[in-house]
Amino acid sequence: MKPVKIGILGLGTVGCGTINVLARNGQEIARRAGREIKIVQASARDLKKKRPCPTEGIRLVADPFEIVRNAEVEVVVELIGGYDPARSLVLEAIANGKHVITANKALIAVHGNEIFAAAQKRGVMVAFEAAVAGGIPIIKTMREGLTGNRIEWLAGIINGTSNFILTEMRDRGRDFAAVLAEAQRLGYAEADPAFDVDGIDAAHKLTILAAIAFGIPLQFKQAYIEGISRITRADVQYAEELGYRIKQLAIARRTDGGVELRVHPTLIPQRRIVANVDGVMNAVLVKGDAVGPVLLYGAGAGAEPTASAVVADLVDVVRTLTVDPTNRVPHLAFQPDALSDLPILPMERVETSYYLRLHALDRPGVLADITRILGDLGISIEAILQKEPAEGENVVPIIILTHRVVERNMNEAISRIEQLASIKGSVARIRLEHLNRDWK
Ligand code: NDP
Ligand code: HSE
Numbered sequence: 001m002k003p004v005k006i007g008i009l010g011l012g013t014v015g016c017g018t019i020n021v022l023a024r025n026g027q028e029i030a031r032r033a034g035r036e037i038k039i040v041q042a043s044a045r046d047l048k049k050k051r052p053c054p055t056e057g058i059r060l061v062a063d064p065f066e067i068v069r070n071a072e073v074e075v076v077v078e079l080i081g082g083y084d085p086a087r088s089l090v091l092e093a094i095a096n097g098k099h100v101i102t103a104n105k106a107l108i109a110v111h112g113n114e115i116f117a118a119a120q121k122r123g124v125m126v127a128f129e130a131a132v133a134g135g136i137p138i139i140k141t142m143r144e145g146l147t148g149n150r151i152e153w154l155a156g157i158i159n160g161t162s163n164f165i166l167t168e169m170r171d172r173g174r175d176f177a178a179v180l181a182e183a184q185r186l187g188y189a190e191a192d193p194a195f196d197v198d199g200i201d202a203a204h205k206l207t208i209l210a211a212i213a214f215g216i217p218l219q220f221k222q223a224y225i226e227g228i229s230r231i232t233r234a235d236v237q238y239a240e241e242l243g244y245r246i247k248q249l250a251i252a253r254r255t256d257g258g259v260e261l262r263v264h265p266t267l268i269p270q271r272r273i274v275a276n277v278d279g280v281m282n283a284v285l286v287k288g289d290a291v292g293p294v295l296l297y298g299a300g301a302g303a304e305p306t307a308s309a310v311v312a313d314l315v316d317v318v319r320t321l322t323v324d325p326t327n328r329v330p331h332l333a334f335q336p337d338a339l340s341d342l343p344i345l346p347m348e349r350v351e352t353s354y355y356l357r358l359h360a361l362d363r364p365g366v367l368a369d370i371t372r373i374l375g376d377l378g379i380s381i382e383a384i385l386q387k388e389p390a391e392g393e394n395v396v397p398i399i400i401l402t403h404r405v406v407e408r409n410m411n412e413a414i415s416r417i418e419q420l421a422s423i424k425g426s427v428a429r430i431r432l433e434h435l436n437r438d439w440k
Contacts, residue, residue: 003036004318007067009089010079011044011060013187014103014130016053017303018077018310023054029311033318041067068093075317077310078102081191087111094118094126099321101313103130103306106195109204109220112211116331123325127313132205133158133282135305136298137312142212142286143333149288151213153253153439156284157277158205160300161189161196162228162248166265167278170236170245176229188280188301198227199263202250210252210261213286214342215334219261222344226264235357235430238399239267242383244355245275246430253439258343260350267355267401267432273297274435285435293437348408353382353432356400356414361422362389367398373416374402377409395424401432404440 008015022029022037030036042055043064061067068076068089076093078100080086086107093100094115102108108115108128119126129139133156142151157163161183168179180197183189188196195201203223211218228248239246249266252259268275273295277283282300287293299305320328330336360366367384374381385399402410414427434440 001035003038004033004074004321005038005040005072006075006077006314007070007073008039008042008077008079009064009067010081011042011051011053011055012079013303014306014310015042015044015079016051017307018079019053019055019058021304021307021311025311029315033315035318037314037318040072041070043067064089065092068096068098073098075099075101075314077314078104078107079310080104082106083110087115090115090126091118094122094124097122097124099125099127099317101127101310101317103128103310105131105201105204105208109207109218112208112218116336119331120336125317125320125328126331127317128208129313130306130309132208133284133296134160134298134300134302135308136282136284136296136300137309138209138284138296139212140312141294141296142209143329146286146288146291146294147333149290151254152287152289153251154209154213154284154286155249155251155274155433155435156206156209157247157274157282158250158284158300159196159199159202159248160280160282160302161193162199162202163277163282163300164188164280165197166228166231166236166246166248169231169233170240171278173233183280186280187303197229199225199248202248202263206250206252206261206263209250209284210259212333213252214254214259215332215338215340216259216342217339218332219344222261224262224264224347224350228265230428231265231430232428234397235355235428238357238385238387239355239430240270242385242399242401243270244268244432245270247275247277249433251433254342255345257349258345261344262347262350265430267430268435272435287437287439348411349406351404351406353404353434354402354410355430355432356402357428358398358400358417359395359424360398361424362394362396363422366420366422369420369422370398370400370417373413374400377405377413379403379405379409379413
């Protein structure tokens with residue numbers, strides 16, 4: 001059979017990783033796909049740059065639009081990243097009848113509804129396994145392996161860079177900026193690393209997972225997003241003393257009022273497997289009503305782990321090239337005309353437990369004032385830790401863990417506590433989840 005001809009847009013970390021994996025495992029991959037996969041064209045901005053992958057036999061071009069307009073190319077692999085020109089390239093490839101594979105979560109989370117509608121109309125596939133959790137086959141697992149379940153919630157560490165930073169801060173006491181620079185050098189970080197540390201990248205991925213889990217449209221703008229830059233080494237240490245780890249968690253949960261869609265640093269009990277997912281590794285815990293909790297773990301970023309997911313999509317596309325489009329697995333797991341309009345809950349209505357860190361004057365009655373405010377708002381305390389004041393200071397750090405309470409009440413409590421004359425500075429708040437089966 002004739003080889004399937006593909007064009008790759010972008011020869012960076014993932015583009016080159018994909019070429020290397022296809023070069024090394026080409027024969028094995030062809031045996032699986034049923035046809036050889038041949039890269040005929042690839043693009044990069046700087047054609048003079050030396051690439052860590054073999055490009056002999058591939059026509060290199062500076063203009064990626066040449067590839068999406070090349071009649072010879074059947075499958076376009078978009079590995080440029082960002083919103084534009086990626087969106088225009090993908091839409092033009094679809095309009096030209098080409099199947100598309102992308103690792104671009106920003107593109108899918110923000111423009112996915114438009115892209116999938118265009119692909120549906122044109123009868124082509126858009127595959128995006130590499131867009132979420134790097135090499136972990138989470139999209140395929142949720143879209144195909146768990147179709148018998150009503151998904152209740154999912155929680156994941158889905159940004160390798162921020163997990164790498166938090167791990168290095170905890171284990172080696174390293175400085176935030178130095179670890180971020182290393183993540184950039186290793187090719188883990190986004191072109192704009194603020195996407196990683198501010199939680200935007202994780203929210204892009206969560207948006208995709210939530211759509212697949214609950215059969216809702218992609219709604220990135222509704223996600224609550226908080227990054228890791230306000231986490232201090234002291235918070236990491238206090239959390240450890242109380243038996244918890246701080247992880248940047250992405251959570252989607254179905255509740256009676258709607259769907260929770262949130263990304264924020266979270267205390268997790270140390271005994272949970274997810275609390276022990278370190279470095280650039282990712283993990284996604286999905287709770288289905290029939291199967292119970294399922295945990296997937298693996299490399300969340302990096303050239304070849306991500307290429308592993310890109311190539312899996314390529315094989316899927318090649319295998320289904322001749323399948324009637326109406327019989328293919330729907331892009332977002334549910335048939336496009338069967339999506340639900342479940343609302344996304346505003347953060348004020350989300351219920352979680354909390355870790356609070358505050359600094360109080362070391363004098364009698366302070367704790368009583370704080371606990372009164374919490375009690376008045378129906379917030380019950382799970383643990384309190386009062387630390388020694390630093391040398392020569394009379395301000396003591398107080399750490400409080402609370403039971404579950406709706407965020408609106410916690411906002412009010414924090415505002416009242418900050419108004420106490422005995423409290424210095426603002427109250428630091430980190431949400432806490434036990435991640436037990438029934439989300440209690
Ligand atoms: P890189 O920055 O390493 O590579 C991007 C490539 O696209 C480069 O070859 C670059 O050319 C080219 N490019 C950049 N901007 C333009 C533009 N405006 N027009 C044309 N070409 C352009 O990115 P990655 O390989 O790291 O990421 C690619 C995609 O994969 C992104 O969507 C990213 O989010 C996603 N991803 C990345 C992972 C990772 O671990 N790196 C993991 C999972 C997903 P040149 O080389 O000449 O500069
Ligand atoms: N910047 C992303 C991360 C790449 O660190 O997880 C993988 O999507």
